[in-house]
Amino acid sequence: MADTDPIETDGAPSNDNPYSQGVLAGDTCYVSGYGPVDPETGEPVEGDIQDQTDRVLENIAAVVDEAGGDGLEDVVKVTVYLTDLEDYERVNEAYGARVGDEPPARVCVEVSRLPDDVRVEMDATAYIG
Template sequence: MSDTDRIITDEAPRNKNPYSQGVHAGDTLYVSGYGPVDPETGDDIEGDIRTQTERVLDNIAAVVDEAGGDGLDDVVKTTVYLTDLDDYDAVNDAYGARVPGTPPARVCVEVARLPGDVRVEMDAIAYLG
């Protein structure tokens, strides 16, 4: 993988699984999927789905920041994974409160299960040009 940089930060959760927190390729940053995990403890956070969504967005923003971007302002595409689409409205409210004036393109899907049995996970693509 020439012309790519692995992004590593203590401000987002890290583990021993074989993936990067983010990969910077040209002007594009690909951010791995994050659940509502506290980067200091490595534990899933407590709280309602809105609180969990905010933690997920904090984790994504931290990786974008580490790559030299401007947090969620540079995100151009997200994928939201929910274990229960009944959470969609609350997640949408929390997400909408955090994204800039022009929201990124987005996909939202319901999945059977997520790692750690969390209720929400997101990945992102950011443009850093």
């Protein structure tokens, strides 16, 4: 493998699956996909899709912080996975409130199912400069 460093933090969920929470490769942090899982309990959070979106973004920010970045401010690309595109506008509201005036590039796709039957998952790429 190239010169990379796995990122691990208690601020984001972890499990026994064979992947890192994030990987730092040079100045780029690749954050694994996160659903709305509370890192303390390991369970999906209660609440509506906006509450779940906030939790997903908190998980991503925690990994970026651990990599030496500045949370969501350093994120340059996000992929959003939704199990129902009817949630798109409400996810956008929560997402927009968190990413600021200069949002990262983004893709949003509808998928048939996500782990633990959550409704939203995101992965991200951040520039740690």
